[in-house]
Amino acid sequence: MKNETHPDYHPVIFKDGEHEIVTRSTMTSKNTREVDGVEHYVIPVEISAFSHPFYTGKQKLVDTEGRVDRFMKRYNLSTQEEKEAAGAKGEEGADE
Template identity: 40%
Template sequence: MKKGIHPNYVPCKVTCVTSGKEFEVLSTKPELRIDISSFCHPFYTGSDKVVDTAGRVEKFKQKYNMK
């Protein structure tokens, strides 16, 4: 590897704005603020809301009296 062309990595404090949780990673910036993380994302927390997608066409047809 060539010397002098790679960025310097420093410990970075990452703060999730939504949950307020903080964790540390290596980055080129000393601090990051993110909107969503694995602490509050529904996929990772298991609090996923199920959206009913079955029967949408039938509901549309029934609503507008289509056959």
């Protein structure tokens, strides 16, 4: 095996708010902390799997320009709410 072909991996702590991920990485930092007798570089991250809305289930659809509605109209698709409303109207008309 050739020497110096692989990067140097270091013990690292990625810190996202209160959550910490202890792993190995090529990244380094000026901040260090000792865990189980081993010095780890501490690297703050803004978004990780602990805080990203997709992974936390707090994802929201932001549609400020009505793009979803335009798409639905263009392809003659209806949303679940519209289907339920149409079903309720159909039941009322059947009673008459």
